[in-house]
Amino acid sequence: MIARTHDLAAITALGIVFVLLPPQSLSLATLIIAVLANLLGGITPDIDQPTAPLWRNLPIGSFFGRIFGKLLGGHRFFTHSIIGVTVIAYLAHLLLLFLQPIMGSVNIDVVWWAFVIGILSHLVMDTFTKEGVPWLLPIPIKFGIPPVRAWRITTDKKIENWIIFPGLLLFNCWFYFLYYDRVIELLRSVTR
Numbered sequence: 711m712i713a714r715t716h717d718l719a720a721i722t723a724l725g726i727v728f729v730l731l732p733p734q735s736l737s738l739a740t741l742i743i744a745v746l747a748n749l750l751g752g753i754t755p756d757i758d759q760p761t762a763p764l765w766r767n768l769p770i771g772s773f774f775g776r777i778f779g780k781l782l783g784g785h786r787f788f789t790h791s792i793i794g795v796t797v798i799a800y801l802a803h804l805l806l807l808f809l810q811p812i813m814g815s816v817n818i819d820v821v822w823w824a825f826v827i828g829i830l831s832h833l834v835m836d837t838f839t840k841e842g843v844p845w846l847l848p849i850p851i852k853f854g855i856p857p858v859r860a861w862r863i864t865t866d867k868k869i870e871n872w873i874i875f876p877g878l879l880l881f882n883c884w885f886y887f888l889y890y891d892r893v894i895e896l897l898r899s900v901t902r
């Protein structure tokens with residue numbers, strides 16, 4: 711799937727978790743940084759391909775992207791597995807602990823969860839595509855839903871752009887309408 715769809719899926723998943731399992735306290739700074747971390751998490755697994763947004767936007771990024779992709783075993787490999795997600799999540803936690811002293815009122819646990827939710831949503835979305843996802847590496851099987859490959863989605867084609875992306879948008883509208891009271895409650899609880 712393309713970055714735009716992954717980011718929408720990530721923020722959708724984060725919204726569901728925030729509304730159904732609201733954090734006990736949420737400062738505005740935490741909310742903003744959590745949303746950014748979630749969007750970053752949503753595209754992080756694709757650092758294994760040279761065309762990833764991160765590499766595209768950096769000078770000589772495609773060069774680093776190619777090296778990184780090779781190191782990570784190529785596209786849809788290490789970063790698209792439970793073991794890879796665990797390693798990335800651990801490194802992100804270390805980075806957050808390191809940054810904590812300069813982050814003031816930011817709750818790094820909430821930020822970390824938002825990042826991890828973004829990554830997991832990426833893997834779930836990719837599971838619906840033709841290539842599948844090697845969830846259980848080092849077991850080299852790529853899983854997909856539905857199991858029949860031909861019935862799955864092709865990245866950046868009509869189904870993704872005209873059904874999945876608008877479908878996610880509609881889902882968000884329905885979800886926030888359904889839980890309107892809880893959303894208001896959550897927003898009211900946000901502190902400075």
Ligand SMILES: [Zn+2]
Binds near residue numbers: 711755
């Ligand atoms: Zn991916």
